[in-house]
């Protein structure tokens with residue numbers, strides 16, 4: 001019986017129409033369908049992990065179960081595909097709150113898992129600032145970053161009708177990023 005690698009896919013956004021979720025899911029689909037990687041994909045939704053805003057006083061009352069659940073989801077994965085939404089040059093409040101709470105379970109929330117990092121936005125810089133922040137910070141939180149892919153402005157490059165990329169050079173770059181991520185997954189099948 002072949003074993004499949006478990007991949008957790010998420011956007012650092014709580015938007016129900018998140019373009020980052022769309023991008024992260026697209027990358028997972030390429031990994032599964034085009035690269036034929038034996039993976040089991042679980043898509044997380046930040047809305048399922050909504051908690052009151054972190055404060056030390058609230059932490060003194062106890063860490064919410066949802067923070068533990070989020071931490072456990074990352075720990076149960078063999079790899080993480082994460083696309084970051086950018087609000088005012090930084091993480092969305094929704095993601096930052098879950099990040100803060102989970103880091104109080106244990107600081108290394110990514111638990112040495114391979115992480116494929118991406119970002120896209122509606123702006124011309126395509127989430128460049130939040131991606132740079134995460135590249136700088138996440139290794140301290142146990143992320144083994146395999147790829148760092150700035151997709152740029154979403155509408156310019158992504159055809160939402162066909163779920164395909166419009167820009168061939170970017171499609172190649174994305175494949176390289178996925179390849180680097182795939183190389184770190186446990187060898188299965």
Ligand SMILES: Cc1cc2nc3c(=O)[nH]c(=O)nc-3n(C[C@H](O)[C@H](O)[C@H](O)COP(=O)(O)O)c2cc1C
Nearest residue numbers: 013015018019020085086087088089121122123127
């Ligand atoms: C409060 C707010 C701040 C934003 N700040 C930025 C920004 O700094 N840079 C950027 O490129 N886009 C910014 N945007 C636009 C987002 O890129 C856009 O909303 C995008 O869809 C967010 O990603 P998501 O759909 O995955 O949530 C901002 C949007 C909001 C609502």
